Each structure stands twice: as C-alpha cells, then as structure tokens.
Amino acid sequence: MKKKVFLLLLKNVGISLLVLALIIGTGVAAFFISHKYYSKKAEVEADVEVLTEYTDILSQVKTxxxxxxxxxxxxxxxxxxxxxxxxxxxxxxxxxxxxIPVKTSYTIPATMYQKLMSISEELPQVVMLSKLRKYMPEDQEDEKAFGYITVILEKMLGIEASYFTVYDSETFAERYYKQRAIIKYRNAKDAKVAEKEAEEDSSESDTTPAPGTTETTESADRPKVRSVSMAIFVINDDHKEELKEVMDDKEEIMKYIQEEYKQEGFASNLTVANKIGYAEAYVNMNPDYYHFWGMPAKRRAGVFTIKPVTSQKLIQKLMKNTVAYSEPQFDDSIDTSKKITISEKFLTGGIYTEDKELAESIKADREEDDDSTSTSASTSATPKPTKAASSVADKVSIDKKIVILNATGVSGVAAETKSVMTDDGYLVGEIGDYTGNEAVENTRIIVREEGIGEDLLVYFSDAKIEVGTPEGDYDIEIVIGTNDA
Known part of the structure; x- marks a missing residue:
C-alpha cells in the first residue's frame, strides 16, 4: 500500500516538473523569437530614407x-x-x-562657493576662467564639469544659458581666428541718459535756449564711452564656406549636426535631436552676416573683470534686436590684420539701430557741433572724434616717438598700454609714473604739433588731446588717467 502511494506521488511530481519545463521552454522560445523579430525590424527601419528619420525627430523636438x-x-x-x-x-x-576673455578673474559668491566645494575641493573662490576645467575633478565627465562651469558663468553675467557646447581647441581653431580689437561700450548707469539724448539728437526741434541759459554741447555732458582692448574670436573664411555648402539644404544641415556630435572632444547638454530642431532656422541664416562682439570688461595688467550689468545690457540689446542683419559686420576696406574697433553697429546715444539715415544724421549733427565749438588755441582740448572718424583715421602718429606715464595709481597700466600700442606699430619708448601734483581723471595726450594724436584716442575711454611740450625729445606724451585704470 505504501509503495503504491509513493509511486503515485512520484508520478505527480514528475508531471508537475514536465509542465514547468514546458512553460519555461515556451517563455525562452518566445523571447528569442521576439528578439529576432524586433532586431530585424530595427535593421529595416534603419534603412528607411534619412529624410523620414529627420522628419520624425523634428516632430518631437521643442526649440x-x-x-x-x-x-x-x-x-x-x-x-x-x-x-x-x-x-x-x-x-x-x-x-x-x-x-568672454578667458583671462577673466571672478570671485564666486559665498553661498554658491560653499555648494560648489562639495563638487570640487580644489576650486578656489577667486577663479581665472581659463583654469575652471582644471579645478573640476579630472575624472568627471565633461557634460557634468561644464554644467557646473556654466552655472558659474551664468552667475557672473546674470543670465541663464540655454545650453553649452564644448570643442577641443584644435577644432575650434579651425573655425575661428583671434582678432585684436578695441571694444567700446557705455556704462549701464548711463543708459537712461543715453536714450534721452538719442531722442533729443534725432528730433528736428529748432528751439533756442531761454534767456539767461546756455546751450550745453554734446561733448560736455554725453555719457562716457568706455573702451577696452581684447582679442575676440571671429569665424574664418574656410569655416564660413563650409557652412555655406550645407546651409542651403536642411537635410545636409542635419547630417552636419549629427557628425559634429560624433567628434572626439565634443560635449553638450543639448541632445542631438534638439540641436537638429534648429535646422529650420539655420537654413535661413547667412554666415556672411554673423556678428562678433566683446563682453564689456575692465582690464588691468592683462587681467579682465566683467562688468555684469553693462554686459546684460549688451546681451539684451542683441536679443531684442528685431531687425535682421543684411550686410557683413566688417567691410572689405577694414584691415583685420590690425586692431579693429567694435561697438554697437550705429552709435546713436547708446541705442542699437540699423537705421542708417538716423545714424548718419546724428553723426552729421555731432560733427557740426564739434566744428562750431572747437578753438584754435594751442592749450585747448580738441573735440573727441566720432566713432566713424576714429575707426578709419589714418595713423598720423605711427612714426612719432611716444612716452607713456601712469597717473592711475594702478601698477602695470603703462606697461600694458605700451605692449598693445607697440603691437600696432607705434614707437613707444619710455614708460613711468606721472609725478605731477594734480589728479588726472581723463587721459591726456600731449602732442608737440597740432594734427597728430587723434589715432590714439581709440585706446582710451575719454582721452583729450592738447598741444604742448611733451617730456624730453618725445613727440607725444600720454598721461593715463584713472578712468583708464
């Protein structure tokens, strides 16, 4: 009896194991069949026309x-x-x-710095932008490292970046060249005054001053135009032609973007699909009309400090500009092998405009005011030339002997100025400290003979020229004031 019960139990266990084996076998078979089916389907879908693939991507992205x-x-x-x-x-x-100059020094705010210290203990609070990647953990992926770096730059500039892109330096150098430039800008605190003056300049009112009042000349009260010497990056001709070859065809642009994302050293927090989403806009852009600027900054002994509020103003002006560029930023007459002047396209009281007639009218009014208020006295300061005049002025001082004296109280300013001017071909001899008793706010350019020195105005924010007796046997003496420190 016990034997029969044991055999029956064994039989039931065997049946259960067989059923379980069948279930597992069916599952495994189903998995391999499904895997083979979907793999084959994926291969077929990969062979579908590229245009269809891009169309699907475009329908999903948001820009x-x-x-x-x-x-x-x-x-x-x-x-x-x-x-x-x-x-x-x-x-x-x-x-x-x-x-944005990489030789920019920035002090990270205390609260942000404390948080970043948990990311990298090597990060100092006062950073040089060129070293930011070295401060991050070496084994950290670029996507993460430059995410933190971008947060620092966002804080410095007071903006929010949409995304970031990283190239290796060799690829970047194949696309952009370094152009020496004088960057001109107005301090943000002068913005409201500048707007008001622009309106007054462009009006056709012929009202005369009331009795007992005097008419203020433009050069006396107009907000100061600051300037800083820096190298900016500009697209080179080869890369410009490379873009032109693909920009007529949206499909070619999409392929170009995909290949870029595969390059070694490339990193971005924007997906390739979202980048492709901009192909519709890229096809309508002309690389000849790309514009290049320098971030408003102060420079001392070769180190820059960004002016955040003024920088925000520049960024906002460019973002709010509703007029499409219709011509190159630099015409063929500009010698880009020399230092060029970069400012708002048409300087009309600090307001960005593409209205050439308005700009020319204002420029003519200013020149007329300058002519009517200038004097021939040898000790009087000559009116500062307009942007148009200073950007095309002949280098009448190129063969004159120049001495530079530092009246700023900041070490290294005269040496830095000498370096910049010497690079541009000027004959700068001695440099030294100014020993006069009076404080010098605006830079003075003292010339031995009338008619020289005007080509040097672009190096300073609000310099004045005066005919006098330069030091020693020099033709020109430059006394750098505190406004150019």
Whole structure:
C-alpha cells in the first residue's frame, strides 16, 4: 500500500516538473523569437530614407525662439582656451557671438562657493576662467564639469544659458581666428541718459535756449564711452564656406549636426535631436552676416573683470534686436590684420539701430557741433572724434616717438598700454609714473604739433588731446588717467 502511494506521488511530481519545463521552454522560445523579430525590424527601419528619420525627430523636438549657447574650447591639458556666448535668433535669423576673455578673474559668491566645494575641493573662490576645467575633478565627465562651469558663468553675467557646447581647441581653431580689437561700450548707469539724448539728437526741434541759459554741447555732458582692448574670436573664411555648402539644404544641415556630435572632444547638454530642431532656422541664416562682439570688461595688467550689468545690457540689446542683419559686420576696406574697433553697429546715444539715415544724421549733427565749438588755441582740448572718424583715421602718429606715464595709481597700466600700442606699430619708448601734483581723471595726450594724436584716442575711454611740450625729445606724451585704470 505504501509503495503504491509513493509511486503515485512520484508520478505527480514528475508531471508537475514536465509542465514547468514546458512553460519555461515556451517563455525562452518566445523571447528569442521576439528578439529576432524586433532586431530585424530595427535593421529595416534603419534603412528607411534619412529624410523620414529627420522628419520624425523634428516632430518631437521643442526649440526656443532665441537661444544662448555657451561655447568652450579646451586643450589636451584641460585649459580653457576660448569662451563665446552664441545668441541665435530663429525669427530674425541673426547670429551673434560675444567673446568672454578667458583671462577673466571672478570671485564666486559665498553661498554658491560653499555648494560648489562639495563638487570640487580644489576650486578656489577667486577663479581665472581659463583654469575652471582644471579645478573640476579630472575624472568627471565633461557634460557634468561644464554644467557646473556654466552655472558659474551664468552667475557672473546674470543670465541663464540655454545650453553649452564644448570643442577641443584644435577644432575650434579651425573655425575661428583671434582678432585684436578695441571694444567700446557705455556704462549701464548711463543708459537712461543715453536714450534721452538719442531722442533729443534725432528730433528736428529748432528751439533756442531761454534767456539767461546756455546751450550745453554734446561733448560736455554725453555719457562716457568706455573702451577696452581684447582679442575676440571671429569665424574664418574656410569655416564660413563650409557652412555655406550645407546651409542651403536642411537635410545636409542635419547630417552636419549629427557628425559634429560624433567628434572626439565634443560635449553638450543639448541632445542631438534638439540641436537638429534648429535646422529650420539655420537654413535661413547667412554666415556672411554673423556678428562678433566683446563682453564689456575692465582690464588691468592683462587681467579682465566683467562688468555684469553693462554686459546684460549688451546681451539684451542683441536679443531684442528685431531687425535682421543684411550686410557683413566688417567691410572689405577694414584691415583685420590690425586692431579693429567694435561697438554697437550705429552709435546713436547708446541705442542699437540699423537705421542708417538716423545714424548718419546724428553723426552729421555731432560733427557740426564739434566744428562750431572747437578753438584754435594751442592749450585747448580738441573735440573727441566720432566713432566713424576714429575707426578709419589714418595713423598720423605711427612714426612719432611716444612716452607713456601712469597717473592711475594702478601698477602695470603703462606697461600694458605700451605692449598693445607697440603691437600696432607705434614707437613707444619710455614708460613711468606721472609725478605731477594734480589728479588726472581723463587721459591726456600731449602732442608737440597740432594734427597728430587723434589715432590714439581709440585706446582710451575719454582721452583729450592738447598741444604742448611733451617730456624730453618725445613727440607725444600720454598721461593715463584713472578712468583708464
């Protein structure tokens, strides 16, 4: 009896195991069949026309009307060699690039610094932008490292970047060249005054001053135009032609973007699909009309300090510009092998405008005012030339002997100025400290003979020329004032 019960139990266990084996076998078979089916399907779908694939991608992505792309170039030693803010407007099809000097010093706010210390203990509170990647953990992926770096730059500039892009320095150098430039800008605190003066300049009112009052000349009260010498990055001809070859065809642009994302050293927090989403705008852009700027900054002994409020004003002006660029920023007459002057396209009281007639009218009014208020006295300061005059002025002082004296109280300013001017071909001899008793606010350019020195005005924010007796046997004596420290 017990034997029969045991055999029956064994039989039931065997049946259960067989059923379980069948279930497992069916599951495994189903898995391999499904895997083979979907793999084959994926291969077939991969062979579908590229255009269909891109169309599917475009239907899924979302794009902003205006984007701010922080671009970095990094060498093999993790030194940041270039930083640019790219502003892309998909409505006007304008493309603007603002160079941020890598030799910029920035003090990270205390609260942010404490948080960043948990990311990198090597990070100092006072940072040099060129070293930011080296401060991050070496084994940290670029997507993360430059995410933190971009947060620091956002804080410095007071903006929010849409995304960032990282190139190796060699690829970047193949696309952009370094252009020496004088960057002109108005302090943000002067903005309201500048707008008011622009309105007054452009009006056709012929009212005369009331009895007992005097008419103020433009040069006396107009907000100061600051200037700083820096190198900016500009697209080179080869890359411009490369873009032109693909920009007529949306499909070619999409392929170009995909290949870019595969390049070694490339990194971005924007997906390739979202980048492709801008192909519709890129096809309408003309690389010849790209514009290039320098971020407003103060420079001392070769180290820059960004002016955040003024920088925000520049960024906002470019973003709010509703007029499409219709001509190159630099014409063929400009010698880009020399230092060029970069300012708002038409300087009309600090207001960005593409209205050439308005700009020319204001420029003519200013020149007329200058002519009517200038004197022939040898000790009087000559009126500061307009942007148009200073940008095309002949280098009448190129063969004159120049001495530079530092009245700023800041060490290294005279040496830095000598370096810049010598690079441009000027004959700068001695440099030294100014020993006069009076404080010098605006830089003085003292010339031995009338008619020289005007080509030197672009190096300073609000310099004045006066005919006098320069030191020693020099033809020109430059006394750098505190406004140019």
């Amino acid at each position: 902003d009307v205006i984007t701010k792309n922080m671009i970095y170039a990094v060498d093999e030693n993790n030194n940041i060699k270039a930083i640019m803010l790219e502003i892309c407007n998909t409505e006007t099809y304008n493309m603007d690039y603002i160079t």
